[in-house]
Amino acid sequence: MSPFSEETYRSERVFQGRLLNLRMDEVTLSDGRRARREIVEHPGAVAILAVDSQGRVALVRQFRTAAQSELWEIPAGTLEPNEKPLECARRELQEETGFSAQDWKELLTFYTAPGFCTEKMQLFLAENLQSVAQSVKISDEQIAVRFYSRAEIEALLKDLQDAKTLVALLWWLRCP
Amino acid sequence: MSPFSEETYRSERVFQGRLLNLRMDEVTLSDGRRARREIVEHPGAVAILAVDSQGRVALVRQFRTAAQSELWEIPAGTLEPNEKPLECARRELQEETGFSAQDWKELLTFYTAPGFCTEKMQLFLAENLQSVAQSVKISDEQIAVRFYSRAEIEALLKDLQDAKTLVALLWWLRCP
Numbered sequence: 001m002s003p004f005s006e007e008t009y010r011s012e013r014v015f016q017g018r019l020l021n022l023r024m025d026e027v028t029l030s031d032g033r034r035a036r037r038e039i040v041e042h043p044g045a046v047a048i049l050a051v052d053s054q055g056r057v058a059l060v061r062q063f064r065t066a067a068q069s070e071l072w073e074i075p076a077g078t079l080e081p082n083e084k085p086l087e088c089a090r091r092e093l094q095e096e097t098g099f100s101a102q103d104w105k106e107l108l109t110f111y112t113a114p115g116f117c118t119e120k121m122q123l124f125l126a127e128n129l130q131s132v133a134q135s136v137k138i139s140d141e142q143i144a145v146r147f148y149s150r151a152e153i154e155a156l157l158k159d160l161q162d163a164k165t166l167v168a169l170l171w172w173l174r175c176p
Numbered sequence: 177m178s179p180f181s182e183e184t185y186r187s188e189r190v191f192q193g194r195l196l197n198l199r200m201d202e203v204t205l206s207d208g209r210r211a212r213r214e215i216v217e218h219p220g221a222v223a224i225l226a227v228d229s230q231g232r233v234a235l236v237r238q239f240r241t242a243a244q245s246e247l248w249e250i251p252a253g254t255l256e257p258n259e260k261p262l263e264c265a266r267r268e269l270q271e272e273t274g275f276s277a278q279d280w281k282e283l284l285t286f287y288t289a290p291g292f293c294t295e296k297m298q299l300f301l302a303e304n305l306q307s308v309a310q311s312v313k314i315s316d317e318q319i320a321v322r323f324y325s326r327a328e329i330e331a332l333l334k335d336l337q338d339a340k341t342l343v344a345l346l347w348w349l350r351c352p
Contacts, residue, residue, distance in 0.1 A: 004239040004246050004318050015191045015198055017214045020292060022191055022198055025241055029318055037241040038193045040216055040293075063180040064290040065201055065213040070180050071290055078291075112339045113288040113295060114240040114247055115254075116196060117216075121339070142180050142205055163288045163297070163339040170346035 005030055019043075019078065042119035045112075046089040047076035049168040050101060050126040056147035057172060058129075059165070060096050063142070073162045074169070076121075085122040093126055097145045098133035101126035107171065112163060123168055181206055195219075195254065218295035221288075222265040223252035225344040226277060226302040232323035233348060234305075235341070236272050239318070249338045250345070252297075261298040269302055273321045274309035277302035283347065288339060299344055 010026040021041040028034055050058040059072045077092035079085065086104060094100055105125040112119045148156065153169050160166055186202040197217040204210055226234040235248045253268035255261065262280060270276055281301040288295045324332065329345050336342055 004237065004320070006239050006241060008241070014193075017190075017198070017200075018212070020198070020214045020216065022193070022196070022216075024193075027241060031318070036194070038196045039242050040196065040198075042292075045291075061180065063182050064287070065182060065184070065203060066215050066292060066294045067287050067290045067296075071287070073290070076291075108334070108342065110337050110339045110342055111240070111243050111247070113293065114243045114249070114338055115221075115252075116218075116242060117289065117293070118242045119289060120243075142207070144180070158284070160284075161286050162290055163286045163343055166284065166286055166343045167339055167346065170343065170350065173350065174346065 006035075009034075013041075038116060040113075040117040040119075042078075042117055043081075044079045044085075045076060045119055045121045046079070046085050046092060047074050047121055047123045047164045047168060048089050048093045048126050049074055049107065049123065049172055050093055050097065050099065050129060051172070052129050052147055054147075054149075056149050057153065057169065058097050058099070058145060058147055061144045061146070067161070069161075071162050072156070072160060073165045076164060086124070089122075089124045089126070094132060096143050098131060099129045100132045102128035102130070108167065110167065121164060123164070123171075182211075185210075189217075214292060216289075216293040216295075218254075218293055219257075220255045220261075221252060221295055221297045222255070222261050222268060223250050223297055223299045223340045223344060224265050224269045224302050225250055225283065225299065225348055226269055226273065226275065226305060227348070228305050228323055230323075230325075232325050233329060233345065234273050234275070234321060234323055237320045237322070243337070245337075247338050248332070248336060249341045252340060262300070265298075265300045265302070270308060272319050274307060275305045276308045278304035278306070284343065286343065297340060299340070299347075 006027040013023045015022040025037040075096040107123045182203040189199045191198040201213040251272040283299045
């Protein structure tokens, strides 16, 4: 047992939802102490840094119930059952922006909130975009799309309020 | 009603935990369609980019139950009831690293997972560090601390797996 590992000696699912489950874990620390953890189970997700031929990046704007406000975010979405991350990224990019991409590259993988949530997010770079839909309208979201230049993103940074979007854009701004 | 806003016409708390609550919202979109949202209620959090006099940044390593692995992260923690973000940041920095800081600055505020969670995180820059504790040991976490130079962070970036840590360090690497 590594000096920091925990052993789960009891785990109970206290809620099962459509997207999320919640479970209570009781764990033993390596020094013998015990602790309780409330864990949100999430199927995992993808996010897409989509860059067009003019070097501009796609942001989508939507109302977020949890934030009770509209946010600018990079396109993203939750993995469907048995869906591979790249497959999910292609689907979400098209659903949310109306674009497909010819070139895909894995950039980073991170937990959005590892203190309490299992959500693991894979970030992709998508290039060589092609418009495949006239208008964007998906099941239960309403979304606007806009492409931003590097200078516009620099100016917008301080006002962005979404972690994955900040990760992706700060990463992008460092690239030559 | 803005073109993207939603109106919540029904909200039910389905689980109440020690750290987290879960609620189900039923909402009406601006075009009249209805949708269901599973929302994790979180009290909010802070994270600290703590930089020492040699220009090195503090990372803490701990086992995360949700990730079932050890992660390197910047110091962070959840707001206690009625606790102000800066007060929480001072407390967490000391608890997790054994250091206090003389200079504090607000950098960014973001949602960690706005698609389903209300957690809003305030990121602080902490400078002029002073050691205030010999050893770090807090209630139910086991933590190791290390200071990393810019060059070490550059080399580590690809392996970091925590969103807030990536936001903070990518932001820091852009500073002169």
